[in-house]
Amino acid sequence: MCELHRAICFIVPPHIHENVTRNGNEKQKERAYQALNVSAHMRGQREILNTFAVLATTPTGTKRRTIYNAQNGLTLPGKLVRGEGDPKSNDTSINEAYDGSGKTYDFYNKVFGRNSIDDRGLRLDSSVHYRRNFNNAFWNGQQMVYGDGDGQIFQRFTKIIDVIGHELTHGVTQYEAGLVYQDQPGALNEHFSDVFGSLVKQYAKTQKAKQADWLIGEGIFTPNVHGTALRSMKAPGTAYNDPVIGKDPQPAHMKDFVNTTSDFGGVHINSGIPNKAFYELAIALGGNAWEKAGKIWYRTLLDKVQPNTQFTQCAAMTYEVAGTLYGTGSAEQKAVKAAWAVVGIAVGTTLAAAAAGGRR
Amino acid sequence: MRISFERTGGFGNVPLRAEIDTEQLPPDRKQELERLIEQARPFDQPRQSATATPDDYQYEVKIEDSSGAKTIRTTDSAAKDELKLLFDGLGEEALRKLRS
Numbered sequence: 001m002c003e004l005h006r007a008i009c010f011i012v013p014p015h016i017h018e019n020v021t022r023n024g025n026e027k028q029k030e031r032a033y034q035a036l037n038v039s040a041h042m043r044g045q046r047e048i049l050n051t052f053a054v055l056a057t058t059p060t061g062t063k064r065r066t067i068y069n070a071q072n073g074l075t076l077p078g079k080l081v082r083g084e085g086d087p088k089s090n091d092t093s094i095n096e097a098y099d100g101s102g103k104t105y106d107f108y109n110k111v112f113g114r115n116s117i118d119d120r121g122l123r124l125d126s127s128v129h130y131r132r133n134f135n136n137a138f139w140n141g142q143q144m145v146y147g148d149g150d151g152q153i154f155q156r157f158t159k160i161i162d163v164i165g166h167e168l169t170h171g172v173t174q175y176e177a178g179l180v181y182q183d184q185p186g187a188l189n190e191h192f193s194d195v196f197g198s199l200v201k202q203y204a205k206t207q208k209a210k211q212a213d214w215l216i217g218e219g220i221f222t223p224n225v226h227g228t229a230l231r232s233m234k235a236p237g238t239a240y241n242d243p244v245i246g247k248d249p250q251p252a253h254m255k256d257f258v259n260t261t262s263d264f265g266g267v268h269i270n271s272g273i274p275n276k277a278f279y280e281l282a283i284a285l286g287g288n289a290w291e292k293a294g295k296i297w298y299r300t301l302l303d304k305v306q307p308n309t310q311f312t313q314c315a316a317m318t319y320e321v322a323g324t325l326y327g328t329g330s331a332e333q334k335a336v337k338a339a340w341a342v343v344g345i346a347v348g349t350t351l352a353a354a355a356a357g358g359r360r
Numbered sequence: 361m362r363i364s365f366e367r368t369g370g371f372g373n374v375p376l377r378a379e380i381d382t383e384q385l386p387p388d389r390k391q392e393l394e395r396l397i398e399q400a401r402p403f404d405q406p407r408q409s410a411t412a413t414p415d416d417y418q419y420e421v422k423i424e425d426s427s428g429a430k431t432i433r434t435t436d437s438a439a440k441d442e443l444k445l446l447f448d449g450l451g452e453e454a455l456r457k458l459r460s
Contacts, residue, residue: 135370136372136415138415174414181412181413244459246375262369264412268373
């Protein structure tokens with residue numbers, strides 16, 4: 001898209017498009033959503049924001065969800081099927097994507113005061129029924145995409161609220177820390193998505209840390225599979241063990257770190273290590289995990305983490321943030337240190353502090 | 361035609377690996393796979409960008425026939441539509457083999 005075209009996208013003010021999405025016919029609605037979509041995504045891109053700072057001023061604090069049906073095809077986003085405030089659909093996946101992205105928005109907004117993925121009210125777009133028997137859900141840099149599962153191993157991906165929270169958090173990470181999706185930074189990218197995906201679920205169910213299951217994707221497998229979930233933050237490596245799909249490969253300690261070229265350098269594998277550390281911290285601090293442990297992680301993601309941050313650096317950053325939020329030498333900061341020690345990562349030493357080197 | 365198929369990554373990161381010999385398949389499935397390969401032209405792809413998107417699939421597919429063996433490595437998001445359809449077809453065949 002050329003710069004001129006980008007500027008033209010903002011000539012029609014967003015509120016006019018929003019009126020059309022409410023009052024226009026189906027074709028007009030779709031075009032208006034398209035225009036809002038382009039504008040909203042551009043608002044999230046910092047370099048463009050600098051260029052079009054005035055034009056990019058938008059209303060804040062609004063939840064805007066749009067669900068598309070890819071109709072088992074390859075084209076994204078697909079056919080517009082439900083916008084914000086529209087009545088329920090007869091299609092379960094559409095309603096689950098709508099409700100799940102709403103719960104994720106509410107979690108970030110009420111707990112952290114965050115206004116959507118980009119903190120500027122970016123519209124939450126989701127496409128359901130992507131391809132046939134597609135065993136995946138992903139964030140493509142602009143929207144969430146959900147497959148129906150093959151019915152043999154996986155059920156539909158919209159069914160699980162922490163999957164939706166996980167995918168949306170990839171968007172938050174993209175806008176905030178920009179963690180590279182490879183090796184340790186990639187595993188941290190996955191880790192933050194698992195942490196906040198789990199917290200979205202805990203918040204929606206009003207569960208305290210000790211009541212939560214700390215599972216990612218609990219109930220995603222069909223009854224054919226021997227397993228309860230895809231990952232366990234409480235006990236990485238124990239979520240499934242099945243003759244067809246194999247065993248959960250996640251390590252829970254640095255001594256078992258997996259060096260591999262597959263899965264972008266084991267991003268879904270080694271995330272078990274920081275996942276376990278976060279679980280240990282949440283249990284040690286007690287209460288609602290999003291209040292203290294979640295806050296430390298959220299501020300770390302926003303203020304410290306950089307695109308190439310490694311595990312030990314991330315650990316040192318959380319320690320520093322805990323000191324800033326709750327005081328140097330506070331019980332919370334000590335708990336952060338103890339939690340990382342469980343997985344074999346030392347923080348709070350001179351070396352670890354030097355390794356932190358995060359954003360200021 | 362012998363095909364070595366590997367898919368890793370994805371939200372679940374449940375790897376799927378299988379060796380498929382099209383000569384061992386029922387005629388309709390053999391024909392369908394050959395059609396998908398012909399349509400996708402997997403070894404006639406432009407060089408893909410290295411940027412990974414979260415929870416993307418990674419593929420490594422080796423196809424061996426009388427003219428030799430070639431391997432393609434790509435992510436799902438970087439693959440063109442015809443190649444995605446081939447990966448879906450191979451994935452179904454691989455799963456069928458694993459479950460048999």
